[in-house]
Amino acid sequence: MTTKETGKIISISGATVRTDLSDLTLFERVSVGDNNLTGEVVRLEKESSVLQVYEDPVGLGIGEPVYGHGVSLTTTLGPGLLSVMFDGLQRPLHALTDKTGPFIHPIHLETSLDLKKQWTFTPLINNGDTVSGGVKIGYIDEGPFKHPIIMPNGRKGRVKTIVRGTITLGDSLCKLEDGSEIFGYHSWPMRVPRPYRKKISPGEPVITGQRIIDFLFPLARGGTSIIPGGFGTGKTILEQTIAKHADVDIVIYAGCGERGNEMSELIEEFLELVDPRTGCPLMSRTVLVVNTSNMPVAAREASIYTAVTLGEYYRDLGFHVLLLADSISRWAEALREISSSLEEMPGEEGYPTYLASRLSSFVERAGVVETLSGDIGSLSMILSVSPPGGDFTEPVTQALLRTSGAFLMLDTTLANSRHFPAINWMQSYSLYQNVLADHFKNNxxxxxxxxxxxxxxxxxxxxxxxxxxxxxxxxxxxxxxxxxxxxxxxxxxxxxxxxxxxxxxxxxxxxxxxxxxxxxxxxxxxxxxxxxxxxxxxx
Ligand SMILES: Nc1ncnc2c1ncn2[C@@H]1O[C@H](COP(=O)(O)OP(=O)(O)OP(=O)(O)O)[C@@H](O)[C@H]1O
Ligand SMILES: [Mg+2]
Missing domain, CATH: 1.10.1140.10 (Bovine Mitochondrial F1-atpase; Atp Synthase Beta Chain; Chain D, domain 3)
Known part of the structure; x- marks a missing residue:
């Protein structure tokens, strides 16, 4: 990636760094210090800019260089995402541990996808065809899926050459007469929702296999459920059980600020378990985005955007996707930490005043859509919330309540009596029940x-x-x-x-x-x- 500007660090306060660069743009991606730590521009001032560093800033010094990349933080999208565990910045963790061992040190990884791995590409268009944004130019066999390669939005032209057979993502798959090329992968700015033709009202359920959910408080494809619950009420087990059994094509599981050992147990289990729909390991329909409690807090804020962008990508390929996040409260805590290091005016309970708007713009990325290719895809969300002291009047639960369609309240009394899932049947609700009634009746x-x-x-x-x-x-x-x-x-x-x-x-x-x-x-x-x-x- 070409760097745009070079500047110097002028002050450091934890993961918040000030640079003398002044012509950066808000949310632009930056490389900070001699170790090229990844960061983002979070505030612009007249003669300086404030950056949030998403990797461990220990050892960073005044005067070290800062580079602006001229683009915002992006997510890399293409074949090879499935089965992989990424960190919040979409760096494949296996590649990081291969290079640095289990205690991850900052290193620069060029790409999130393996550009040398060989795939089989089958074209769906011919030389001389005119193609535009949304057209499927071919597909790549990826485990149980045919992974369509779609012409990027806004591009148009006549096909000069198109390849067939064994390829790598580093190869150009299609050349247009204007000289431009199409590859099997592309990048997308993670904070920007991906485009679609139109949103469609939800009408089908996500079958979770949990009786209390599907029967009493169902979730619609394209809808959002929140699971708030106090300490030890079963949020993680419920999310992981749903991740195993939900009748969706793709599961994106975002482990956000939770315990690392829970994630490693999950992976071991997923490698052994078989998806009854495809006969392949469950892991081959799953992408894990992990920013556990022992990893840098600031990157946790970015991790849910990585996860939702991955989810939208598979939705755009015409799949039904379920995004599970455990827990959104840990994401909100990261946001609070960043906001306080920027000395912003705190709102309720110290969270920034924009907490609710950030949460609702995140939740709005769920939905059923007609994709640019004319397929129907959906992105559904199940988000766990850990209200401190089990107090549901706190700002994160309240903000999510206003934007989500189903509320599955976990009850400490039920959990203490070992009744699991500890969903309180008197206080939970689902606004999707009416729209799904016909589906259950007919099916x-x-x-x-x-x-x-x-x-x-x-x-x-x-x-x-x-x-x-x-x-x-x-x-x-x-x-x-x-x-x-x-x-x-x-x-x-x-x-x-x-x-x-x-x-x-x-x-x-x-x-x-x-x-x-x-x-x-x-x-x-x-x-x-x-x-x-x-x-x-x-x-
Ligand atoms: N569906 C279930 N079936 C059986 N046991 C369960 C179930 N759900 C939860 N448990 C029990 O409750 C314990 C706590 O569950 P879990 O770790 O999911 O809670 P949590 O809400 O995620 O906790 P924390 O607030 O610490 O993140 C589990 O270790 C397990 O023993
Ligand atoms: Mg938990």
Missing amino acids: VSNDWEILRSLCREIMHKEESLKEIMEIVGIEGLQEQDRLVMQIAAQIRADFLAQNAYTEDAFSEPAKMLDIIRNITDQYIKGGEHTTSKSENETL
Whole structure:
């Protein structure tokens, strides 16, 4: 990459560095110091600029050089991303550890993708064809997928030559008559949403295999669910279980500020587990973006943009993508740290005043779209939130609540009683339920919605009966109410709870329906639910 400017470091405060360069642009990528640490311009002043360094700044000195790259931080997109674990700046961790060992030191890696690896390319266009942005010029076989290579947006021309067979990403795949070339990969500025033809309203679910989610609080393809939960309530296990089983083509898992050992266990497991849809290791449909708690905090802020750009890329290839992030609170803490080192005016709880707008512009990158190639692709998000002290009124949870369609509240009392997933069925909700009702009706059963409202009715009754029971005891309840309490207990134990470490970790929708039907049968027979009784006769 060509460097635009050269300047000097004039002051350093942690990972915040001031340089005498003044003609940089906001969010421009910079290389800082003798070790070429990657950074970004975060503030421009009259005769200096403030930079955020995303790598460990230990050893950085005044007077060391600063280079402006003339472009913003980018994500490299193309075949070879799947199965790889990247850091927040999209450097492949295996390449970093090969060079520096397990304790990563700053090194300069030119590209995130292996440009020498050989692939098989099959063209879909011929010499003389006129091609424009969005046209699929061919595809590369990548594990279980055919990875389309798409003409970049804004380009147009007549094809002069196109290759076939074994290629590397360093080779030009197609030459146009105007002399320009098309490669198998390209870069995209990570903070800029990728273009599409149009957004489409969500209408299909992401089947997570978690009964309480799919049945009571479903997530739509292209939608966003948040999972706020206090310490140890099961956020990580729930996200990882969904990453294993969700019925999507591609999973992007962003481990953001969480424990490193949890990520290494996840990778080991993913290498062993087989994706039932393709028969390939689960890892071959997964990209991991890892910025664990022991890695530089500042890069954590960039890591979710790396992850979402990767997600949008696969969406643009016509895939259904699920982005899981654990946890957005750690990202917000990184943002707070950067903001305070810039001495910005703090907002609520010390977070910058732009916290909510940053979060909503991130969440808005989810959606179902018609791609520039005319395919349908989707990017769905499931984001865990770790509110300090389990207080859901804190700014990160509140900001996400306003922008997300489903709220899966993890409950400390349930987790303490070892009821997992500890999703509170009284306080959680999904705004996607109505738009998905037809899908479940047409693809699973007419009874889906009927049994769903019956299940909710029983759980609500249990809640109100609990208060009465505290006063009069179970013996004081009427026989019918005792039946409600007994069935609700069974729903909790056999339907809403799911142990992530057993075969039961994943449940097909049809199986979900069988379980809930069997349990609620006694309720209907007991004459408790009159509407369902007549509905049941027609079923
Ligand atoms: N679905 C589940 N099935 C069985 N056990 C579970 C399940 N979910 C969580 N657990 C248990 O709860 C423990 C804590 O879960 P987890 O690490 O996911 O919590 P967390 O909310 O991510 O915690 P932290 O706030 O520390 O990040 C796990 O080690 C496991 O024993
Ligand atoms: Mg966790």
